Amino acid sequence: MKKTIIVFLISSLAYAVQAAEDKPENTLGLSDSVSVLLKAEMNEIKKGMESLVFAMASGNWKQIQETGHRIKHSYIMKNKLTESQKHELHAKLPAQFREIDKKFHYYAGMLSHVAEERDIELVNFYFAKMNESCMHCHSKFVTNRFEGFRQGNKHEQHDH
Template sequence: MTKCTRKRTFRHIILACLAVVAGSLTGPLAEAQETQPVSPNLTPKLQDLLRTEMRAVEDASREILSALIAGNDARVAELAQNIHDSFILKQEMTPQDKQALMAAVPDDFVAQDRAFHNLAAGLAKAARDGDSDLQLAEFGRMIEACTACHARYATDRFPMLAE
């Protein structure tokens, strides 16, 4: 990678991060949908599963940002694929747990979660293809999806997003 290409890539990363921050500040305000925290409706087991998954996604997202900055496509692909594969409905849930989850959350919550994990798959593919511009775009979309979901369904945990 030439020095000029690295500078351009670094600028894209900075711009993508700024866009994500700006989107996280304006996205919840622009969304006219009513917030409905889902955590109080979940069983303790489901709350634990969801928290575990969210921590793993957050940790992986931090590592993805570092890997993007370093131009480490292989690491981005690995981490993004791990996020995709952590889809909550694929975790160790009994049929009763799945039924309780589906009864506790709106259909849109499940749709947003699926869409988020699909974005992670798109990021993994972009990284495997070595497409740095698409990686930045997909990562930005992932972070925007996190913020939008938290603003709608986790205001009990992230009250500043409800403001």
């Protein structure tokens, strides 16, 4: 009887440890309240990117321009952050994160600008740069969530 209880305890402990490991953690160590705002912003950006695919395919310059502009200024966070959350971001976001984020917003601005010029090649170029920024940032800082980036490049692995 005792033995059964011990086995039960050990297996539930193992289960608890496993559950804790499975829980996606935030590699940047942001608090939940900041993370909620960041995720809201990310989901807005995702919607914008998705809508751009057809706006581009159909030559809808106005929509591309507006979407680029909106993403450039998509600081849901900035507007909603409390002072202490701002301090938190300042303390926790690595320089490289800020660098990628800055470029991403720059590319969104450029997308908007070249859409105004109706330059489809440059629109494509800046859209690709924006997409590259998502991958760059996520593969560096969000691999807990986007596990595909943990696996490494097969080409590189086969090179040696």
